[in-house]
Amino acid sequence: MTRENDANPIIKVSDLRHSYGAREILSISDWELTHSENQLLLGPSGSGKTTFLSILTGLLKPTSGNISFHINNEFNLTTEMVGKHIASIFGIVFQDHHLISSLTLEENLRLAQQLSKRKPDTEWADHLLNILGLYSRRKDKPTLLSRGEIQRAAIARAASTKPAIIIADEPTSALDDANCNQVMSLLESLSNEAGSTMLVASHDKRITPYFKKALELQSPEVLS
Amino acid sequence: MTWVITKLTWANLFNRPVSTILTIATLSVAVALISVLLQFTAFVDQRLERDTGGVDLVVGAKGSPLQLVLSSLYHIDIPTGNIPLRDAQSLMRNPQVGRATPLALGDSFLGFRIVGTSPDFLNLYDAGFQEGSIWKHEQQVVIGARVKQDLKMGIGQKFASTHGLVSAGADASHHEQTPYEVVGILEPTGSVIDRLILTSVESVWHAHGITHDEERHDEERHDEVSHEEHESEADHTTGAEHKHGHSELSDIKNLDPSGHEITALLVEYKSPIAAVRLPRFVNSQSGLQAAVPAIEVTRLFSLSDGLVSGARIIGILFILIGGLSIFVTVSNASAHKAYDIALLRSMGASPTTVFLQQLTEGFVIAVISGLLGIMFAHLLLFMAASALPSLKAIGLNGSLFTIAELYLLVATVFIGIVAVMWPAIRNYKLDPIILLKRGR
Structure with a gap:
């Protein structure tokens, strides 16, 4: 997949609103994510970070607004189409670093590559496991791994497809400073190596130095 | 995917x-x-179905028709009794009868039943020989494939039969004076014949001390049927050594029936109309019973x-x-x-x-x-x-x-x-x- 010019936004959002009943929980008038410009979505719990990520990844339909994707020359996707291309656009690190429990580490990575409809890249998967210190555990299932190893494996899986955007949801919650820095460094270096742009949703202000740009979301009380 | x-x-x-x-x-x-x-x-x-061998009717002594079918076709029960040979011969000559195969039961060897019959019996089951040939003399037997396999018997082997159809016990009486000799071994057919020891009806009578010295041949029929056979017989002799194939021994139809009995007759109809008339005719005769295998099996x-x-x-x-x-x-x-x-x-x-x-x-x-x-x-x-x-x-x-x-x-x-x-x-x-x- 060829990338758009660095200056062009890969996601552009305008007048995006989402409500649950009469309660509006998300309102973004204008926002864009540019290639290689990692961004932070900052905001307290309930500020709509997860809702925004869900809308971006096509898992949730917004109440109103426009989102356009310009991933490469072949893609000019509407939100409806994003769901179909989710695997090639996004690599997602969920808050609880979920992995498929019945598969080994390397199978988790292979599965992600298979679902992205790209040719499986074993060399890249092995490289990821190596630099994350998981190569020796590649035949183990998630139940045999420590929490830290699972977290690193989840990052490896997200990067394994070399997606356009790596999304991380609260990657540093409940981590001490040393581990917080380690995880963010890993995410940053792997995003760079994979050619991906990083979008992190967090309420953790310790990680702001890793981003040049941040979107601060307001809590619903402020919105109303 | x-x-x-x-x-x-x-x-x-x-x-x-x-x-x-x-x-x-x-x-x-x-x-x-x-x-x-x-x-x-x-x-x-x-x-x-296979063991029925295309038999349309079993004729035997009065009693349970199911027992008659089981004993005469499937060889898993005791016969209902015997019927006079005269009655059997009369049926064999009945124009509604296509083929009638006699059975003389009563003896066994190490649990395998000895069946006195005619060579036609082999045709009921399309049985061919893997070794030897059909009996030519009294006390010669042809054994089924299972008998050969289980008893490890071969051509030329002699044995004394046991009176009765169950496995030989210590007190079982043996026909030591009239031993049998194996002259033929049948190919496996997957039917009941695999488990039988076949011989001529006369052999069974002989084993039970019933002679048929007074047997007389219907000379006219003999000439018609066996003349060519006589000419081709390599070992054709005269008198007591008269050997002209199996037809002579088993031509029950032409024996003097006096004092002779058989156990049952396996009948194939000549035409479908016989299915209506023949059982009724047989059952009307005293001492005879007709059992239709299809009905009994059902x-x-x-x-x-x-x-x-x-x-x-x-x-x-x-x-x-x-x-x-x-x-x-x-x-x-x-x-x-x-x-x-x-x-x-x-x-x-x-x-x-x-x-x-x-x-x-x-x-x-x-x-x-x-x-x-x-x-x-x-x-x-x-x-x-x-x-x-x-x-x-x-x-x-x-x-x-x-x-x-x-x-x-x-x-x-x-x-x-x-x-x-x-x-x-x-x-x-x-x-x-x-x-x-x-x-x-």
Whole structure:
């Protein structure tokens, strides 16, 4: 997949609103994510970070607004189409670093590559496991791994497809400073190596130095 | 998509081995039970049909018609008695009779029945020779393939028969003075003839001290039928050494019937109209009984119908329990796997892929269970036949595969797929957003 010019936004959002009943929980008038410009979505719990990520990844339909994707020359996707291309656009690190429990580490990575409809890249998967210190555990299932190893494996899986955007949801919650820095460094270096742009949703202000740009979301009380 | 479905299916099955094994075991046992029943009924159907040998009517002494059929066709019961040879000869000459094969029963050898008959008996079962030839003299016998195999008998071997049709006991009386000699061994036919020792009717009479020195030949008929045969006989002699093939010994139709009896007559009709007239004619005669094998076999089946149906219902119940077991296993697993499935969806797996993967799990469990069940049933019958001589004797040894077992496999797979349909639909509808909302 060829990338758009660095200056062009890969996601552009305008007048995006989402409500649950009469309660509006998300309102973004204008926002864009540019290639290689990692961004932070900052905001307290309930500020709509997860809702925004869900809308971006096509898992949730917004109440109103426009989102356009310009991933490469072949893609000019509407939100409806994003769901179909989710695997090639996004690599997602969920808050609880979920992995498929019945598969080994390397199978988790292979599965992600298979679902992205790209040719499986074993060399890249092995490289990821190596630099994350998981190569020796590649035949183990998630139940045999420590929490830290699972977290690193989840990052490896997200990067394994070399997606356009790596999304991380609260990657540093409940981590001490040393581990917080380690995880963010890993995410940053792997995003760079994979050619991906990083979008992190967090309420953790310790990680702001890793981003040049941040979107601060307001809590619903402020919105109303 | 194929890799994803295959990988996840195997991984899921191996990830919970105890549950998978228990589910497969439950369903396999159910399939095995039904498979044994199917094999048994198919075997009995096939065996009874083959053993009937195209015989339309069995004529014997008055008594139970079922007993007459069982003893004369299937050789598994005691005969109802004997009938005068004169009456039998009269029937043999009846224009409605196509072929009539006499039977003289009463002796056995090491549990295998000796049947005095005519060479026509071999034609009923399309039996050919693997060694030797048909009897030419009294006290010569032809043995079935199973007799040869079980008793390790060969051409030229002599033996003394035992009076009675059951296995020889310590006090059984033997016909030591009239030993038999094996002159022919039949090819296996898969029918009752494999288990019989065949000889001429005269041999059986001889063994029981009944002579037929006064036998007279119908010279006219003799000339017509056997003249060419006489000319071609290499060992053609005269007087006491007169040997002109088997027809002379077994031409019961032309013997002086005085003082002679046979056990039964196996009749084939000349025309369909005989089916209406002949049984009635036979039954009208004192001391004679006509039994129609088709009617008696149907009656026999009706006796065991309830038992077989009951066992079949139990088998079907077992299969339904097996299906329920698949449902519970897959349903529980999928409830625990909600986040796995949501993750799959967030990684790009379509709802259809998730749905098909779940169906594949049910399909694989059902196919493995079905195949194992059928294999287990055949193995069980094979082992039973090895341990129980009675099963081995009748040839029920698990080697019979029927089309009904294929239907059983298809039905098992269908149940397996239906059982996982509900969890599959639930997963199809699962909203992957639960992953992002988790813990909030």
